[in-house]
């Protein structure tokens with residue numbers, strides 16, 4: 001297989017209606033996932049310049065911030081603490097200095113992070129320390145503290161941009177016990193994603209009344225029962241079976257994806273996956289158009305109203321294209 005000589009962003013333009021405001025609001029959602037310690041464009045294992053990296057993503061994000069400013073929302077979907085020796089060094093060798101990963105992510109102004117199975121693999125001492133030094137919440141609605149029965153991390157993050165309320169719900173693949181020994185995640189359990197999403201979607205819609213709901217799931221789309229009991233890659237199932245998500249940002253499977261699916265309520269959901277190592281990023285443009293409150297029926301949330309109007313008028317439209325983020329010639333080909 002030929003090595004791909006380009007760095008792409010998956011660009012998806014999503015047009016939604018919002019009941020709140022009298023003006024059009026444009027947002028850009030950027031997702032990284034499975035960066036695996038690729039903070040710099042240099043592979044410290046092979047000792048060669050390498051593709052992708054947080055550094056290159058930062059260049060892209062800063063360029064986009066010139067236009068979008070605070071309306072650019074930067075999210076990471078986990079598996080960022082393991083891979084390159086740079087991550088290993090700050091995980092296990094120098095455990096006193098600020099962790100390079102949190103330092104870089106804070107500098108880049110991430111709005112939220114998420115836990116991946118390889119982040120759990122570093123052990124509680126490492127990932128709890130990393131989370132404590134992040135200026136943004138690392139989410140985990142289905143990572144439960146067994147002593148309290150409550151989530152160990154924040155289940156979701158609320159963001160407000162230009163009067164638009166955005167909720168990001170974070171979850172991890174629950175198959176952790178199939179891969180990792182319990183001493184690495186002692187005191188925690190990992191609940192089923194679909195059950196957890198159903199529970200939190202009800203709370204989010206009643207308590208937050210959001211305009212846009214984003215699922216940030218460290219799980220792929222090929223549903224598979226790991227060890228006969230853990231639904232490893234439940235992202236697509238959640239997008240389809242739990243109404244309320246507008247966008248589901250996937251990860252974990254290192255497989256590039258960008259498509260829309262129909263959920264059980266008849267509403268479409270964008271699912272997108274940037275694969276790994278910060279070579280590709282998910283780049284979603286969202287345009288929110290105003291809808292009058294006068295259409296609001298009794299017991300109807302803003303999100304319900306928008307979904308109903310969209311279905312009635314069939315106004316929801318999508319445009320998919322690939323954005324060339326950076327062109328980079330490669331000399332070598334991998335057979």
Ligand SMILES: [Zn+2]
Nearest residue numbers: 034079118252
């Ligand atoms: Zn990964």
